[in-house]
Amino acid sequence: MTMPLRPGDPTRLGSYELVGRLGQGGMGSVFLARTPDETLVAIKVVRPEFAGDPEFRGRFRSEVSRARQVPPFSTAAVLDADPEHDPPYLVVEYVDGPSLTALVDRQGPLTGAALQSVAVGIATALTAIHGAGVIHRDLKPGNVLFALGGIKVIDFGIARAFEATSRHTSTDQMIGTVAYMAPERLDPAFGAEVTTAADVFAWGVVVAYAATGRTPFGGESPTVTAVRILTQPPDITGVPEALRGVVERALAKYPSERPTARELLDLLLESQTRSVRATPPVTPPPATPPRRRRRVAVAAVALLALLTAGLVGGHMLSATTSSGPVAEEPVDPLTAILAGERRFSLRLGPTDRFFMLDGNGAELDVSDGTGSRSQFVLEPVGVDYMIRSLTNEGYAGPEICLGVKITPGADFAPVVGAPCTPTKATLFSVSDTGTDTDGRPAFSVGNDYGFLRWDADARRSDVNEVGEPQFAEKFTLVDRGELPVPAPPASTKPTPTPSATGAALVDADVSMLKNFAIDLGVPVVIILTADAGGDHHLRSHPDGSVDFTGTAVTESTRMTIKPARVRKRTEATANQVQIVATPKVAAAGGPTCLTDVREVVLRMQPCRPGDAGQAWKLTPAGDSGLFEMTGAHTAVRSESGPLLKEGGWGAFQTIAVAR
Template sequence: MAGRHQLIAVIGQGAMGRVLLGRSPDGRLVAVKMIHRHLAKNPEFRARFRLEVQASQRVTGAYTAAVMDADSEAEEPWLASVFVPGPALREAIDQHGPMSLGGLRLPTAGLGSALMEIHRAGMIHRDLKPTNVLLAEDGPRVIDFGIARALEADLQITSTGTLVGSPAFMSPEQASGHELTTASDVFSVGAMLVLAATGESPFLGASAPQTLYNVVHNHPDTSRVPAPLRPVVDACLDKNPAHRPDPRQLIDSVAAITARSAWPAGIRQQITRDRADAKRWVDSGGVLPEQPAPRRTARWIAAAAVLALLVAGSITAFLINRNNPSPDPLANRTLELTDEQLRLADTCALLGNDVVGKLGQPVKPELADSSLCGTKFIEPGGRQTQLTVGVGTSVAGKQLAEQVAGRSVLDTTVAARSCGRAVAVRDQPTLGVEVKTIEAEGDSCKLAADALKAVVTRLVTNPPSVHPSKQSVVRIVPCESVAQDVISPQVGAGTPPTPVDAHTCTWSGSPFVITVHTAEGKRVDSDPKYTRLLVNGGKLGDFPSARRIDPNGTCATYYLVRPTIEDRGEQIAVTAQPTGAGAAETACAATEAVLTGVAARMGSS
């Protein structure tokens, strides 16, 4: 038994452990990965595995092999995931040849959906390859997410300065040893789609070094990829991560394809055989019949080898020892960010595993505002805190002795059991990058300082950016968002704008102090603290907007320009704070006038 799961048979083994076919109490089949005891004795390995189990349990999308149960504290740590009957993509292409356009629809949309879930959980797969994608009856299943990081912590297997991954399906930035973003996984998907469409890896060379050279420098031949998919595949394989599509665009790319989504007949038959073979194992209690069909037995062993990759995939990945230690990426570098970079910074990407993963495990980073992202954070020892990162926010605090990337570190701590560390990149107002730990256990300032350095390193080497549409409110320069003839009646002629942060500007005049905030954030139209309305009687559109009036007469009106994802949306928020007698009665009318002006200028830009 592994916990409450009955173990039927060993169906695969690797350097990290064994894979066993199991059955859960409700009768479902599971693949149970059991880590070797000698690895489990390594405290660093076990701590990393514990974090990866927690991370893997958050990935629950339809196109991943969902984790059902785990015990990271057992003598032999184990993890049970849904058993997936079906070949790996590599095996399917080798045996049945390239897929038609209808077959390619399934991995294109399915892998896009899987990446959305993996990235939403704050992870980067980093080892997407054809042996880590199983072809289930209703679509692909990505496996082995997060386990590669557990492997890296095992000092008996790897060492500092090693490059982990599969050369033919690495991104150029991974092959070069640079920091990774979620775009790295998108590149790997593009390489797999070329394989699925043509039967050949687009970068495979005569040797591993040649393959890596091809990944970094050569542009692949995609002429044999079906024309409807070729544009998105070419975009996935762009050398510049910023030019690659996001997972949602992968999904959208198949919408116009008319070919019916279906695996080729050979793959469908293989899935049926795998399901039957698993049933034979269970019915026999793990003992093979005396005279099994030779072809079926060999076929099942091959399928079991695929399952072994759930544990051993990272071991069999290519390892390149680098004799020279990596130089400090911040050496002789100064953090410089333009105003546009401050506005378009992808703050949640700065809480990904590729940035802060060495310090612990972020648990599903969530955007609070375009400038601010937060996550529950679990340190290797199990301590928990709330970690937030702000870019382009106002920073102020005591200057400390240490520096990061040529900038003095500021202590911005404001509460007990919390700590803030920041660096300024802009004066008047003082804007910068800030990391905060909230309700932390233990030495929260060390974590804040280490996280700040990790975040700044990423911003210096490869700043992550969002890519909103040209008409997005995120792109708006807030102090230039409204015409003078619109703002003057509300604050007085000649009142200058004062920037507050990357997305906020204030005009302090009479009869109002007007504040304009343009960003993506949590929608307020469903919050009971706000009253829903249509701005200017619906002249700006019928998206639900909302208003809040404070006891002092301050009116804040939020106009939803467009919904984005989950409970977020791009919003223009205008606040009017009365500064003169009787002004409170017209404060809300002032917000609507300014909102209309901002929307008009945005529409004409």
């Protein structure tokens, strides 16, 4: 709710016109303001007693710089700041919506999809925040806002500047609300420093509050609440079974026993179909936590999550009778990764940072671990490996592997994207070096040039000699699931997919598409709209990959749009088509169709009538032949050629061409 400005309030800060008050807290006041182009923003103005402290200004400047690097999904974007202004201020995206506190007060605890959306949305926001090297430190229901299209987490990134300025912050003035504070923030015996794990603990409290209307350690006073956080198990009665196990893990007393924000997302997706409830680990006394017991507990929880999600070794578990078939013995994911049978991400030690590769020739970099750029596959070559990047998964182009770039006279030997050819530079050893500080299996990665490390100051990788593997930098291999599905051999003949009832397939109703000037049944090129910045055509390649990089009418860009074969003409199957490509070479066999293999993985595969993965829904966008294209898993977007999950340009059109 916006309140009028008070006497003495500023009416302008820099180029921003202040139009009202949004609130006030221990750090300062929050104002609603308007930019020169009439956009509404929120401005946080620091209290004068903080502003006069040079130490605070330095920390404020540093923290704001890091907060501006947080991707603006599920968070209120940091737009501007002036640490040198008197007083300093911060400009963030204005979110016009109620807080989680207000919503629960008004409507009661959340249930079903609404509760799941809050849990996933906050975990997504924390993944973005932590990926930029920022700790929120004050996650609570009042900082979770409901905006159009989803939730937004606010007030992240600058709490440390206030909390770390010791002359202004005593023990009883610690930034945050006691009910949402992790044990290590209250007692150093649980953790010598505050890490991103504190935000994960707060996530567990917030989700429990959203589900029940109360906090799991709530007491009659902040002191009682703090004691319960340190000594008692959480009371999460009323939290749905599908979320209870994840919340229990997030509320573990010790930081190392909690999942990361990224792992929270994985567990939440698994809990959509199966409960991921784990037995809470026995809490050791703060003075002497038994490391071995903690490692066993974490490993057991991780294994349980994989088993309940049916992901171990790619096998789904099912009950059998004594006379039925015996289920295959599940394969440990780590064993499958080392055998080159599963994809993985390479985590840097005990951090939430992962190696990523943008493409061929690019240097290895770090990210928050999202997307195929941060996923790899081991390709065994004798006792060594090539490490293949999945950065171009679903796109055209040769495979890319990691390789050491040696430049005479250079101080660094970085790892870059290189052709997947076994050489001295691309063959790596992956050596078991025990466990990391959190009890996870750890590995060193090296070759004849030395061992891989990450220089955080220079923000680049380097390979150099350190002696034996145990003295090298340690990494963990984080399982990311099954390998990409390869395209069937070109000689495979299309086989119609029979319906469950045996009914004959019929053409989908595409009459609306004809009325909107979308070319059907004739050779066409499918191109981006003109405002995308170029005539990029949908193009197929002999290896089955597709992209939007074609610029000429060739055999690889010529397509034919035909009605999809469906079991029954209904509203749901209306405007579904198959997109058929002419084989580029005679040896390619019969016609191939654009196939939505899985999310954002598109390939040309032999046409199969009735295959839902080859049925594309064309939705007219206006009356001039423009359309949006949605498959079984993917809403196609394109930006300068590549196919994207979201963003970019979503409107396409057809242009008829000669045979």
